[in-house]
Structure formats: structure tokens, C-alpha cells
Amino acid sequence: MPRRILAPLALLCAPLLAAEPLLYNRDIQPILTAKCVACHACYDAPCQLNLGSAEGLLRGASKLPVYDGVRTRAQATTRLYFDARSEAAWRDLGFHSVLDARAGQASLIARMLELGRAQPLQVNAKLPDDLDLSIARDNQCPTPDEFAAYAKRFPHAGMPFAVTGLTDAEYATLQDWVRQGAPLEPQTLLPSALERKQIAEWERFLNAPGARESLVNRWLFEHLFLAHLYFEGGEPGHFFQLVRSRTPSGQPIDPIATRRPNEAPGGDFHYRLWPVQGAIVHKTHITYPLSAKKLERVRELFYASDWTVEALPGYGAQRRANPFETFQAIPAEARYQFMLDNAEYFVRTFIRGPVCRGQIATDVIRDHFWTLFQDPSHDLYLIDADYRALATPLLAMPGQFDDIGDLLPLWRRYRDKRNQYETLRHDAYARAPAPSWSHLWAGNDNALLSIFRQHDSASVRKGLIGAVPQTLWLLDYPLFERAYYQLVVNFDVFGNVSHQAQTRLYFDLIRNGAELNFLRLLPPQSRQDYLDDWYQDSGKLKMWLDYADVDLDSPTAFILPSQGAKGAFVETLLQRYGTLNARPDPLNRCRTGECHRPGLPAELEDAEQALSRLTGRPAGGLKAIAQLPEATLLRVQLADGRREVYSLLRNRAHSNVAFMMGESLRYQPELDTLTVYPGVLSSYPNFMFSLSAGEVPEFVAALEQARDEAAFEKVVRRWGIRRSHPEFWRYFNDLSAYLRETEPVEAGVLDMNRYQNL
Structure with a gap:
């Protein structure tokens, strides 16, 4: 990724020692990656201090938190690499330096390390209860001028915070680096020759002229902008992100920083593959493979049939709210199949990412459940043009307008649209053939997914992991695409309370829809008991207030007992799809008494x-x-x-x-x-x-x-x-x-x- 070399900063402390100059990438970043990045990365880095790269250090720290569930106004975006490109620009956005010396005092980062060094922890003992370790703690984020008061008030809040600190050698290296002027240099990830060849092929494809090509490439960008892309045969550790750039292929990338990926770029642009810089952190590392075979698959999906574009859509609020209308010219079968091919990636984008902290979304899901997908050949939205025409206007999603006073009216409007759609779907599927095993997609090992939630984070894995869960989801294309757009493309982590509430409330409807889709696979006489189990106590009130009526009558072609239908379904699922189940699980579903994986020591x-x-x-x-x-x-x-x-x-x-x-x-x-x-x-x-x-x-x-x-x-x-x-x-x-x-x-x-x- 082309970057301007960062000039060494002014001396921060004493004059330079007569020592071998320290190099940032060789000597300093490895220490920060080993001891600091575990806390200081992504939007939830304390004080927005991202220590995964030189650019993050140069940006510095901010008192303004990204996560604020009660703010009444959206705040300015502060995305590293995108929203400012110089130290002065970050200062204009309210960030203060952690590297500059003030009035003869050492830099903020040096003093934070000294404070941590001065208060060693008792070996392997529980920390004092009055030391707040919660992620909801009120970080002080002192400026250099405020540090003395901070250190006096919070003597145990040095760095690394509330954890065993640096070794003597690491501490000496960092302090020597500070005394040498804290010189910085960008990480220069250079693509290999094979990667450059594939980058050129993909950029040529993504920037091809033509109305059809423009619409398809816009859809692809909106579905891959979050990915860490990697190439088959590429270098280990090399990842790329798809961006819109003011510059064409062959020139340094100049990214266009819109708040959301489906907002107007503001002029001519080109799709580019930009190397991912800085330390790779697991929580934001959602990978997607690119290869010649994948490129051929994309061509096959989107261009094999004869379809036309009468006029390219704009980027207004309605276009963002309803991607089904925006991209309706693209065959729905192509869109859905593209997502199914790598379903684990797409579910990860809205379950695991992209914001690193998300109880406002994750508390709408169970702590453990499995996800299945409707086969495209039985998805009425794909195969019935009349049904699709009726359904599309009802699939719009909230969150485009965030006036606090409009929260309840907006919510009711979109809830009612969704419930109208559910009624339409209920009636259409009641007239369709009863669901059977052929209605479940079984195209590859992405067909069976397990989701685990831990309070405000969640993870996704291929295969069926764990005991039989309380609930299962069945996603069809309208549900899958809405979940992705509502929680990834249209979600603004910097948005206000109205935007965040609309997102959370609508995702509740998506979850409910996925559960009801699965429920329809079971015998009609068993459905009410499962529904009562899933929506106990106050959940019954929510069923009455906000959800559409449940299909308790339509038949199913699955041969299951009325009692224990879910368990019987799962047993058959495990048998039928054994070759697709990427995660056999004898530890949690022991059947033979040998409750371990085969072939172990x-x-x-x-x-x-x-x-x-x-x-x-x-x-x-x-x-x-x-x-x-x-x-x-x-x-x-x-x-x-x-x-x-x-x-x-x-x-x-x-x-x-x-x-x-x-x-x-x-x-x-x-x-x-x-x-x-x-x-x-x-x-x-x-x-x-x-x-x-x-x-x-x-x-x-x-x-x-x-x-x-x-x-x-x-x-x-x-x-x-x-x-x-x-x-x-x-x-x-x-x-x-x-x-x-x-x-x-x-x-x-x-x-x-x-x-x-x-």
C-alpha cells in the first residue's frame, strides 16, 4: 500500500544516545504487537489508540469513544487510513499526540509505560476489586498536560493496563526509541508477482465498462468491502481490501472515505485492491478467497444469462434502504448463490464483525444456535417473478434517517412493512409444495453453520458444533440479504441512538423470521410448543405486539414425530449431511461412549x-x-x-x-x-x-x-x-x-x- 514516509518526530526527551538506531518495523512494532495490540486495536481500542501500525501511533488518542449507545447525534468517523491522512488532519479531528514531548517532559506513551513499571502486580494474584477492568469502564484518556493528575489519581492505570508488563529488554528498547526521537516508518506490504498479476485481473474485471458491469461491480463491492481478501498461491500474511479510489490501476491508491459503502462516491472512481497494513487482529480478520477459479465463477453467475439494465440506480436513502430494488436488474439467483458459495464469510460479517463490540445487536440472538439455508430452487423470491414483484417493496430496512423524534414512527413503519411481507410469504409458501430435504441447500460445507454468542461478541464456524441447540435458523435469500445490509452495509458504528435502535429492533425481526422459517419444517402440531419455549414470559407480549402471525397449519413433507420433532430432525440432518458437516463433534454429541475425536494420541x-x-x-x-x-x-x-x-x-x-x-x-x-x-x-x-x-x-x-x-x-x-x-x-x-x-x-x-x- 503506497504510503508517505513518516518523518522522524522531534526529540521527545534527552538528546540522542550514542546507540544503534532503532527501526520501528524491526524493533518496535513487534513489541507493540506482542504486548499492546491485544487491547489497542479496532474501534474498541481504549482512547481510540490503535497500536497495530505506525499510522495508529501517529494518529494518537482521543477522549471521544466510538461506542456510545446514548449519543443523540452521529459523530464524525475516525477510521484509520481513511478519514485523515496526516498528523495535522487527525489533530483537527480531536486526537492528541502520544509521542510529542511537552515542556521538557517525556512523551505520553513513555510516561504511561513508566507508570505501569512503577506499579508491578502481585504474581498470579487476583487484582484489586476496585480496579475497573470492564469494557464499559470510563477511560480517562489524559492529554500530556493532564497526565500528572491522572497518575496521581490512578496509580495502577499505567501501561500495559492491569496485566503483567514488559520485560526489562522490551522496556529498555521502547525507552531508547523514545530518546532517539520515536522515528516511525510505514509497513510496506508489497504484493508478490503472482499477487500483482491477480490484482490486475480482478481490477480489470471490476472496472469493466458497461451498465451491467457497473451494477454488478457495485453489488460486489458492497458485499466484499469488509473482507480481508487473499489470493490462491499468494504470500502468507498478505491480505487486501476492496476500496473505491480516485486513481485507476497502476497509480497509488487514493481511497474515497464515505460513511457507508453504499453512499455516493462524489465523482469518478475505480475499484482497487489495497494491501491491508498493520497487525492482523482476529476480531476484524474476516477472510475471503480470490482466485482464477473464483473469477470464473463470478462471470458464470452474473453474466451467463441474458439480462439488461435500463438505467443505473442512484445512491439516495431509498436505494440504501432497499437493495432488492436497487439491484433488481441482476438475477436474484446470481446474488443469492454468490452469498451461499461463501456463506460462512457473510454470516461472519454480521455475527462476528465489523464493529468489535455489539451487544446492541448480539443480545437479539441466542448464545448457541445452528443456521441452515433454503435451496435456491425452492426460494420463491428467486423462482416466482410475480411473488418477487410483490415482496420487493416490503423488504426495505430502517436506519437511513436518525432523527430522535422519528424513532418510533420509523420503527412502526418498517415493522409493518416487514409483517406485511411475512403475511405475503406465509400465504405464498402455503400454496407451494410442502418443505422437504430438497428445500435445504447442500452445495458445499458452508451449508451448515454454528453460531456462539458471548454477551457482546459472537463467532461463526462451519459445521454443527455443540449439543442440539434450543433454536435453529433457516435463512432464505430475503432474510440473508437483509441481515447483511442491516448489520454491515447500512450500520454506522458512529451513528446515534436512533440509528442503533432501529438496527437492533429490525434485527430482532430477522431473527424471528429465521426461526419461523425453520419451525415450518416441523409437524404443524409441534410448532406451538417450540414457539412457547422460545418466547417465554415477556416474549409472548412481543409476539403479540410486533411479530406476524405464525404458520401453525401448513403441512411439511419431513417425516418427523410430533413429540421430539426437532431432535429427530437434527438426527436425520447429521446422517444425511455427514459429508458436509465440517465439524463432527463427539465431545458434545457422544453416541458410542468414545467421546473423543478419532486418531488422537x-x-x-x-x-x-x-x-x-x-x-x-x-x-x-x-x-x-x-x-x-x-x-x-x-x-x-x-x-x-x-x-x-x-x-x-x-x-x-x-x-x-x-x-x-x-x-x-x-x-x-x-x-x-x-x-x-x-x-x-x-x-x-x-x-x-x-x-x-x-x-x-x-x-x-x-x-x-x-x-x-x-x-x-x-x-x-x-x-x-x-x-x-x-x-x-x-x-x-x-x-x-x-x-x-x-x-x-x-x-x-x-x-x-x-x-x-x-
């Missing part, structure tokens, strides 16, 4: 057999679940030096997830369960245990016997890696190393903003 077989005892048991029986956070990672060391990592995910139970506020009032903690699965299934570890494979049975037994906080404390003291553990960073960074070994394309630095003080 004996010590790991025994470990997994023991871990399986933690699954399928509600917290009412396994009391330790109440003590565990929502995403715990278990590091298991083997005798030969290798290690395996397991995710212990606490699935919180709710009476319903139908309301935006008061989630804690709907918790059913005695029904919480654990999913145990090999691998790192969350970008945000809440805690970590480390033990040998031979200790796993003892660890499991200790959890089974830990019926209160005091007993659980003994487990933590013996095997837990607390924030104050002297080797905390070795263990924490080993999780990223494990990802690089097991899932190299998906690997990135994990986030520790939610690492708990157990």
Missing part, C-alpha cells in the same frame, strides 16, 4: 474423554458453570511438547431474546450449559487455564466438585493464567501461535479487553 483421547463429562449438563447440576466466564480457553500440553487448545463456551440460557433492554432479567442461569470443542472459537478469551494432558481428568473432577466460589478459586489458583501471571504474555501469545499453526489464513492477534479477573 492416547493421552489426548483420555483428555477429551474426560472433557466430554462437562458437556450436556445444565448449571443446575454442574455448579462450576456459574463460575466460568463465557469464553474460556484450555491449553493442554502433551508429553512430546505439542499442545492442543480447547474452547469452553458458556451458553447462557434466556427465557427469550426479544427485547433490547433488560437482558439480565431474562437470564435462566440454572439452564446454562458448556460447549467444549478443540480450537479457538472466540476472538475474545475471558480466561485461560494451562495444564498437562495427564492433569485433564483431575481438572474436570475439580470442576465437577466446585460447587461454590471458594472451590472454584482453588481451580483458578492451580491451573489458571491470571492477568498477573509472570508468563501471562507467553501463554496468551501462544494462542495466536496455535492459530497460525492450525488455521494460518484465519490467524490473528486475539483480544484481551474482556479477560476477566478471576
Whole structure:
């Protein structure tokens, strides 16, 4: 990515020492990546201080948080690399320097490191309870002039914050760098010859002239702008993002920074592939593959049939609100199939990303569920032009207007449109052939997905992981596309409370629609009981107030018993789609008594057999679940030096997830369960245990016997890696190393903003 070289800053402290000059990319960024990026990345970086690159350091810090659920006005966007291109421009946007010296004092970053050094933590002890570690804490974000008062008031708030600090060598290196003037240099990721060839081919395709081409390429941009794109045969660690640039191929990229990707670019532009710079962090690293085969697939999908464009659509609010109208000239079959081909990517965009913190959206979903997709050949929106014409005007989504006073009228208008659509869909599908196995898409291993939610974050995996969940989703094209546009393309993390509320309320309707689609697969006489289970207590009020009527009558062609229909459906699903299920799961769905993956070393077989005892048991029986956070990672060391990592995910139970506020009032903690699965299934570890494979049975037994906080404390003291553990960073960074070994394309630095003080 072409970047202007950043000139060394003025001296920040003492005169330069007679020492070998330190290079930022070689000597400094690796330390920041190892010890700082775990907190300081994405929009949830404290004080917006992003330490993943030189550009982030130069931007500095801001007192203005990105996450503000009550602001009445949208705030200016402050996206690194896009919204300002110089230090002066960032200062105009309210950022203050962390590198400049003031009145003979060291820079802010140097003093923050000194403060952290002055207050070492007690080794592997629980931190003081009055030290606020929550992600909702009020970060002070002092300017250089305010630092003395800050240090006096918050003596334990130096950096790294509330965690084992830098080694002596790391600390000395950073302080030497400061004394040398804190010189910066951009990371210059240069595409390989093979990557340059493929970039040229894709840019030529994406900028081809013609009305059809312009419309297709706009749709593709709006669906790939968030991706970290990588090339088949490309260099490891090389990723690219699709941007609109004022400059054509062959020239340095000059990105156009609109608030949303479907807003007017304001003049001529070109689609370009821009190298992703800075440290790769797992929470924003949502990957998508490009290759010659993929390019041919895109041509096949979008240009094989004969269709025309009468006039190119504009970029107004109505065009943003209803992409079904905006892109109606493109065959719907092509649009849906493109999304199905890489369904995991698209579900990740609105479940895992793009904003790094999203309880306003995630509290509308269960903590664990599976997602299936309707086969295109049975999706009426694709195959019935008359139905599509009636449905399209009803598929518009809210969020384009954010006047506080219009919140309720806007919500009611779009809710009513959605419910009119649901009534139309109900009647049309009642006249269509009853659903059967052929109605479920089974085109590749993206057809079966598992979703796990941990409070304000969530993750997506191919395959069916965990015990049979309380709910399943069945997405058709109108639901899939609306979820993507509502939560990704049209969502503005810098928006005000009205915009965010409209987004959350409409996503509630999308979830409800996906659940009802699945319910229609089951026998009519069983549906009400499942519905009552999903919408308990206040959920019944929401059913009456906001949701369309449920189809309790239309027949199904699935041969299922009236009692236990969902379980019978899942059993058959696992048998029929066994070759598509990317994640067989004997730990959580043990059928034979051998509750472990096949082909493991004996010590790991025994470990997994023991871990399986933690699954399928509600917290009412396994009391330790109440003590565990929502995403715990278990590091298991083997005798030969290798290690395996397991995710212990606490699935919180709710009476319903139908309301935006008061989630804690709907918790059913005695029904919480654990999913145990090999691998790192969350970008945000809440805690970590480390033990040998031979200790796993003892660890499991200790959890089974830990019926209160005091007993659980003994487990933590013996095997837990607390924030104050002297080797905390070795263990924490080993999780990223494990990802690089097991899932190299998906690997990135994990986030520790939610690492708990157990």
C-alpha cells in the first residue's frame, strides 16, 4: 500500500544516545504487537489508540469513544487510513499526540509505560476489586498536560493496563526509541508477482465498462468491502481490501472515505485492491478467497444469462434502504448463490464483525444456535417473478434517517412493512409444495453453520458444533440479504441512538423470521410448543405486539414425530449431511461412549474423554458453570511438547431474546450449559487455564466438585493464567501461535479487553 514516509518526530526527551538506531518495523512494532495490540486495536481500542501500525501511533488518542449507545447525534468517523491522512488532519479531528514531548517532559506513551513499571502486580494474584477492568469502564484518556493528575489519581492505570508488563529488554528498547526521537516508518506490504498479476485481473474485471458491469461491480463491492481478501498461491500474511479510489490501476491508491459503502462516491472512481497494513487482529480478520477459479465463477453467475439494465440506480436513502430494488436488474439467483458459495464469510460479517463490540445487536440472538439455508430452487423470491414483484417493496430496512423524534414512527413503519411481507410469504409458501430435504441447500460445507454468542461478541464456524441447540435458523435469500445490509452495509458504528435502535429492533425481526422459517419444517402440531419455549414470559407480549402471525397449519413433507420433532430432525440432518458437516463433534454429541475425536494420541483421547463429562449438563447440576466466564480457553500440553487448545463456551440460557433492554432479567442461569470443542472459537478469551494432558481428568473432577466460589478459586489458583501471571504474555501469545499453526489464513492477534479477573 503506497504510503508517505513518516518523518522522524522531534526529540521527545534527552538528546540522542550514542546507540544503534532503532527501526520501528524491526524493533518496535513487534513489541507493540506482542504486548499492546491485544487491547489497542479496532474501534474498541481504549482512547481510540490503535497500536497495530505506525499510522495508529501517529494518529494518537482521543477522549471521544466510538461506542456510545446514548449519543443523540452521529459523530464524525475516525477510521484509520481513511478519514485523515496526516498528523495535522487527525489533530483537527480531536486526537492528541502520544509521542510529542511537552515542556521538557517525556512523551505520553513513555510516561504511561513508566507508570505501569512503577506499579508491578502481585504474581498470579487476583487484582484489586476496585480496579475497573470492564469494557464499559470510563477511560480517562489524559492529554500530556493532564497526565500528572491522572497518575496521581490512578496509580495502577499505567501501561500495559492491569496485566503483567514488559520485560526489562522490551522496556529498555521502547525507552531508547523514545530518546532517539520515536522515528516511525510505514509497513510496506508489497504484493508478490503472482499477487500483482491477480490484482490486475480482478481490477480489470471490476472496472469493466458497461451498465451491467457497473451494477454488478457495485453489488460486489458492497458485499466484499469488509473482507480481508487473499489470493490462491499468494504470500502468507498478505491480505487486501476492496476500496473505491480516485486513481485507476497502476497509480497509488487514493481511497474515497464515505460513511457507508453504499453512499455516493462524489465523482469518478475505480475499484482497487489495497494491501491491508498493520497487525492482523482476529476480531476484524474476516477472510475471503480470490482466485482464477473464483473469477470464473463470478462471470458464470452474473453474466451467463441474458439480462439488461435500463438505467443505473442512484445512491439516495431509498436505494440504501432497499437493495432488492436497487439491484433488481441482476438475477436474484446470481446474488443469492454468490452469498451461499461463501456463506460462512457473510454470516461472519454480521455475527462476528465489523464493529468489535455489539451487544446492541448480539443480545437479539441466542448464545448457541445452528443456521441452515433454503435451496435456491425452492426460494420463491428467486423462482416466482410475480411473488418477487410483490415482496420487493416490503423488504426495505430502517436506519437511513436518525432523527430522535422519528424513532418510533420509523420503527412502526418498517415493522409493518416487514409483517406485511411475512403475511405475503406465509400465504405464498402455503400454496407451494410442502418443505422437504430438497428445500435445504447442500452445495458445499458452508451449508451448515454454528453460531456462539458471548454477551457482546459472537463467532461463526462451519459445521454443527455443540449439543442440539434450543433454536435453529433457516435463512432464505430475503432474510440473508437483509441481515447483511442491516448489520454491515447500512450500520454506522458512529451513528446515534436512533440509528442503533432501529438496527437492533429490525434485527430482532430477522431473527424471528429465521426461526419461523425453520419451525415450518416441523409437524404443524409441534410448532406451538417450540414457539412457547422460545418466547417465554415477556416474549409472548412481543409476539403479540410486533411479530406476524405464525404458520401453525401448513403441512411439511419431513417425516418427523410430533413429540421430539426437532431432535429427530437434527438426527436425520447429521446422517444425511455427514459429508458436509465440517465439524463432527463427539465431545458434545457422544453416541458410542468414545467421546473423543478419532486418531488422537492416547493421552489426548483420555483428555477429551474426560472433557466430554462437562458437556450436556445444565448449571443446575454442574455448579462450576456459574463460575466460568463465557469464553474460556484450555491449553493442554502433551508429553512430546505439542499442545492442543480447547474452547469452553458458556451458553447462557434466556427465557427469550426479544427485547433490547433488560437482558439480565431474562437470564435462566440454572439452564446454562458448556460447549467444549478443540480450537479457538472466540476472538475474545475471558480466561485461560494451562495444564498437562495427564492433569485433564483431575481438572474436570475439580470442576465437577466446585460447587461454590471458594472451590472454584482453588481451580483458578492451580491451573489458571491470571492477568498477573509472570508468563501471562507467553501463554496468551501462544494462542495466536496455535492459530497460525492450525488455521494460518484465519490467524490473528486475539483480544484481551474482556479477560476477566478471576
